[in-house]
Amino acid sequence: MNITLDLHDIQGNIVFGYGRWGYPLSRYLLFKFNDGVKARDFISALVPLVTSSAPLDKQNGGTPPPATTNIAFTYAGLTSLGLPDASMRSFPDDFRMGMKARKDILGDDGPSRPEKWDPVWKAHRSVHMLLTINGQSQEELDGRYQEIVGMLENTDGDVELLSGHRGVKGVNNLPYQSGNAIVLNGKPTANEHFHYTDGISDPVFKGQGRSANETIGAGKPTREPADTKAGWDALETGEFLLGHRDETCEYPIAPEPRLLSYNGSFMVYRKLHQNVGKFTDYIQKASANYGRPDDSPEVKQETIKAKFAGRWSNGAPLATYPDYASAMKFGQEWDNAAATLFYQTDVSAEQKSAARAKLEELKIKRRAFDYDGDIKGAKCPLGAHTRRTNPRGSLEFDVTGAFNTPGALVDRRRILRRGLPYGESSDRNDNDGEHGIIFMAINSSIQRQFEFVQQQWVNYGNDFKLANEKDALLGNHATDDQGNPIGRTVINANETLEQPTYMCSGMPRFVETRGGDYFFIPSMTALRMIGEGIIDPT
Amino acid sequence: MGNRFGNAYGLTVLIPIKHGTEDNRSYDKIIRDKLQQWPLDEQSPLSKVPNTYLSRVFLLNDVFYEGAPAIEEHLKNKYLVFSSNFFGELDDYLTGMWNTIGDLLKEFLQHCVVFDKVNSSADFVRYIKRCQIKTSLFFNGSTDKPLDEQLKALYVKQAFIHFAYLSDHFRYEGERGAIKLQDAFKRFVNLIDIKNFNVPSWPVATQSIPADIELSVKAIINNVKEADK
Numbered sequence: 213m214n215i216t217l218d219l220h221d222i223q224g225n226i227v228f229g230y231g232r233w234g235y236p237l238s239r240y241l242l243f244k245f246n247d248g249v250k251a252r253d254f255i256s257a258l259v260p261l262v263t264s265s266a267p268l269d270k271q272n273g274g275t276p277p278p279a280t281t282n283i284a285f286t287y288a289g290l291t292s293l294g295l296p297d298a299s300m301r302s303f304p305d306d307f308r309m310g311m312k313a314r315k316d317i318l319g320d321d322g323p324s325r326p327e328k329w330d331p332v333w334k335a336h337r338s339v340h341m342l343l344t345i346n347g348q349s350q351e352e353l354d355g356r357y358q359e360i361v362g363m364l365e366n367t368d369g370d371v372e373l374l375s376g377h378r379g380v381k382g383v384n385n386l387p388y389q390s391g392n393a394i395v396l397n398g399k400p401t402a403n404e405h406f407h408y409t410d411g412i413s414d415p416v417f418k419g420q421g422r423s424a425n426e427t428i429g430a431g432k433p434t435r436e437p438a439d440t441k442a443g444w445d446a447l448e449t450g451e452f453l454l455g456h457r458d459e460t461c462e463y464p465i466a467p468e469p470r471l472l473s474y475n476g477s478f479m480v481y482r483k484l485h486q487n488v489g490k491f492t493d494y495i496q497k498a499s500a501n502y503g504r505p506d507d508s509p510e511v512k513q514e515t516i517k518a519k520f521a522g523r524w525s526n527g528a529p530l531a532t533y534p535d536y537a538s539a540m541k542f543g544q545e546w547d548n549a550a551a552t553l554f555y556q557t558d559v560s561a562e563q564k565s566a567a568r569a570k571l572e573e574l575k576i577k578r579r580a581f582d583y584d585g586d587i588k589g590a591k592c593p594l595g596a597h598t599r600r601t602n603p604r605g606s607l608e609f610d611v612t613g614a615f616n617t618p619g620a621l622v623d624r625r626r627i628l629r630r631g632l633p634y635g636e637s638s639d640r641n642d643n644d645g646e647h648g649i650i651f652m653a654i655n656s657s658i659q660r661q662f663e664f665v666q667q668q669w670v671n672y673g674n675d676f677k678l679a680n681e682k683d684a685l686l687g688n689h690a691t692d693d694q695g696n697p698i699g700r701t702v703i704n705a706n707e708t709l710e711q712p713t714y715m716c717s718g719m720p721r722f723v724e725t726r727g728g729d730y731f732f733i734p735s736m737t738a739l740r741m742i743g744e745g746i747i748d749p750t
Numbered sequence: 751m752g753n754r755f756g757n758a759y760g761l762t763v764l765i766p767i768k769h770g771t772e773d774n775r776s777y778d779k780i781i782r783d784k785l786q787q788w789p790l791d792e793q794s795p796l797s798k799v800p801n802t803y804l805s806r807v808f809l810l811n812d813v814f815y816e817g818a819p820a821i822e823e824h825l826k827n828k829y830l831v832f833s834s835n836f837f838g839e840l841d842d843y844l845t846g847m848w849n850t851i852g853d854l855l856k857e858f859l860q861h862c863v864v865f866d867k868v869n870s871s872a873d874f875v876r877y878i879k880r881c882q883i884k885t886s887l888f889f890n891g892s893t894d895k896p897l898d899e900q901l902k903a904l905y906v907k908q909a910f911i912h913f914a915y916l917s918d919h920f921r922y923e924g925e926r927g928a929i930k931l932q933d934a935f936k937r938f939v940n941l942i943d944i945k946n947f948n949v950p951s952w953p954v955a956t957q958s959i960p961a962d963i964e965l966s967v968k969a970i971i972n973n974v975k976e977a978d979k
Contacts, residue, residue, distance in 0.1 A: 501922040700915055717915045 215419035215449055215456070219266040221735050222453065222475045223282050225344070225630050226654055227265035227420055231411065233276055235346035236393035236400045237353045238632050240481070240650060241360070242332055243341040245292040247370035252293055254371045256743035257363055258283060264736055278352035281360070282344045283739070284479055284731035286310060289340030293742055298749040302468040303732070306659040307478060310337070311729045317663050319671040319688040324725035330483065331384050332376030333727040339374065342481060342731050357388070378726070380635070380646050389483065391632035391650045405486040405637040405647045406685070406722070409527035413579050413602055415626040417447040419456075425572070429579025432619045433605040435612070438582040451656055452628055453477055459623045464656035468749040475735035480653040480662045482728035483634070489643040490720045498716045503709075511536050519703045520684040522596030529598070531581040534591035535709055546574050584610065589704035594676045597685045600669045602626070607675060621675075627661050628654040648726065658730055678702075689721045697721070753885050757895070758803065759843065760888035761834045764810070765881045766827035766863040777861035778828040782809055784858050795854050797955035800846040801897045803890070805834035830862060833885075837896045841875055848874045897954075898947035905952040905963065906942055912967040913938050930974050937970040
């Protein structure tokens with residue numbers, strides 16, 4: 213079934229991420245509405261600035277806009293905007309409760325508990341709207357920011373831009389959260405602060421307009437080989453967009469009326485702090501005895517790091533590149549092709565075209581795999597981050613035909629990851645500075661998709677036959693009575709590479725929650741109707 | 751399908767509750783009030799009955815009417831329903847139950863039909879068998895080994911995980927580490943006393959991981975380090 217989506221009706225950053233168009237900078241603004249009428253006027257004034265999911269050069273007269281703008285609301289925000297009770301009652305419980313009230317499900321305890329979040333999140337239900345700006349340069353980003361701040365003047369203080377985002381050196385009253393791609397050696401990267409390449413296998417769904425090549429390793433697995441086009445199908449649109457058929461051949465649960473929800477979605481926004489120093493330190497200590505005694509510390513550390521993630525730092529998947537040498541070769545080929553394509557000036561058209569083809573081939577290789585034949589986790593440990601959060605067909609545990617499709621337990625747990633890192637971490641031993649990731653997950657059901665992944669696959673291990681073991685990177689590892697970290701993880705043995713089973717203990721919590729909430733992203737139509745106050749579920 | 755699944759037995763019993771009242775309360779209400787005062791988990795009286803894998807007790811007031819075209823029906827009595835999965839033979843199990851929590855059972859079974867004729871464990875076995883119905887869809891959720899053996903296995907598994915993690919560093923201390931690892935393992939074998947199914951073991955019906963398992967393993971590792979100094 214061919215699905216044609218009205219991309220001009222769907223807000224931007226959903227159907228494709230802005231990173232694809234090269235917007236390495238972002239700002240996240242939180243607003244509070246004190247008066248419904250003024251707030252609706254403000255929304256109406258914002259609508260012309262809002263970016264859609266149409267190709268960016270097609271909504272701005274041939275050139276991508278210098279900066280993008282998107283908005284989303286919390287439950288409290290929609291209430292303040294005066295949506296009818298019947299509509300408000302039709303929203304799902306997860307969204308109505310908000311992220312703070314779901315802390316037990318999410319494992320936001322200890323240093324991640326809401327009391328530790330940035331001040332802007334602390335007041336009860338005071339965050340009503342999230343506005344995100346993505347920009348190509350600081351000037352353009354700031355230009356759009358100033359434009360929006362200027363619009364606030366017409367609201368007589370009845371729409372407040374909330375301060376209270378943390379910054380560096382104890383600052384805790386910033387009016388916005390910044391996000392930025394990490395720049396290494398003068399080049400913007402797709403890295404996060406532990407220096408893994410991030411955001412590789414985002415799901416592909418119907419109507420997104422992706423080619424069969426782009427669907428390899430990114431859709432849902434069929435029973436054909438994982439490195440072929442036949443091995444993958446695009447997911448149903450309704451897993452990510454409300455009002456469309458989902459993986460159970462139904463419409464997802466959505467608020468009434470249909471015009472309010474159609475082409476909208478739900479978004480999880482989380483500010484995740486990364487303890488870079490603890491990570492650096494732990495990788496050094498934990499890798500000391502890993503692998504062959506004559507391996508260099510560099511090899512040991514990189515391998516342990518890869519085993520935690522399921523991918524090498526450069527993005528090469530362990531399932532395809534189980535050893536250090538092959539992974540480094542992958543990285544070298546990638547760097548060479550990228551250099552030819554983007555940075556070298558004296559190259560011929562043929563060389564460019566060859567480099568482009570090579571990069572395309574390597575991109576597919578980053579995704580074109582499953583865990584068939586690796587049931588014991590010899591290549592990619594059963595508890596590795598990417599194997600947990602996207603198990604592909606591996607929950608059949610090599611019992612082919614255990615389910616109707618190999619991804620039966622996975623296809624309804626996928627999330628679109630958007631967002632960018634924030635802060636800087638050039639001091640690799642620092643824990644307390646501002647460095648982490650603004651994690652944004654888009655899905656039709658926060659409970660079924662994001663929360664399930666977080667609760668069952670990140671903070672628990674039973675589905676992978678790992679009892680109560682947590683994700684090494686993201687898990688909310690606890691401490692004992694004396695405050696000593698007690699996280700543990702097993703790296704499964706790989707006999708071919710002479711790597712015996714390796715046990716990592718005393719693991720601290722590497723990632724801590726610093727804020728966030730659940731948001732509803734209306735379609736462009738619904739946004740206009742909210743502004744006009746004409747949402748009517750009767 | 752019947753009451754047996756290997757060595758496991760699935761018992762289903764419907765005990766009719768007497769009609770009538772006492773002190774202005776119907777008998778089923780008296781029973782419910784008492785049952786709801788029972789403590790949970792390891793404190794539950796049912797956890798004291800030997801070889802119980804899983805058991806539950808509840809009151810069946812009536813059957814549900816599922817709407818037309820179903821016929822509306824009602825039970826003649828209210829029933830106390832007892833269901834249990836256990837190891838071994840029914841007679842042994844019920845005798846064990848009478849011997850451990852018989853007095854507690856009498857408190858509410860006295861309000862059930864003809865329970866006044868029950869005066870001994872043999873009477874109790876007969877009485878329960880009269881009230882037994884066939885467990886038609888019985889699926890045993892554990893192995894069919896005796897309970898003490900299962901709990902010991904759970905304990906050993908947990909203890910060994912702690913041993914593996916806590917002794918792991920000896921692997922990297924060369925020959926001296928190997929000696930220490932061997933010493934630690936000997937102490938570990940001593941600690942778990944594998945042939946003794948009573949102690950140390952996993953506590954019956956506990957909901958939380960018993961902390962002392964890790965502490966006891968930690969203690970022997972520390973002893974090895976001390977002995978090495």
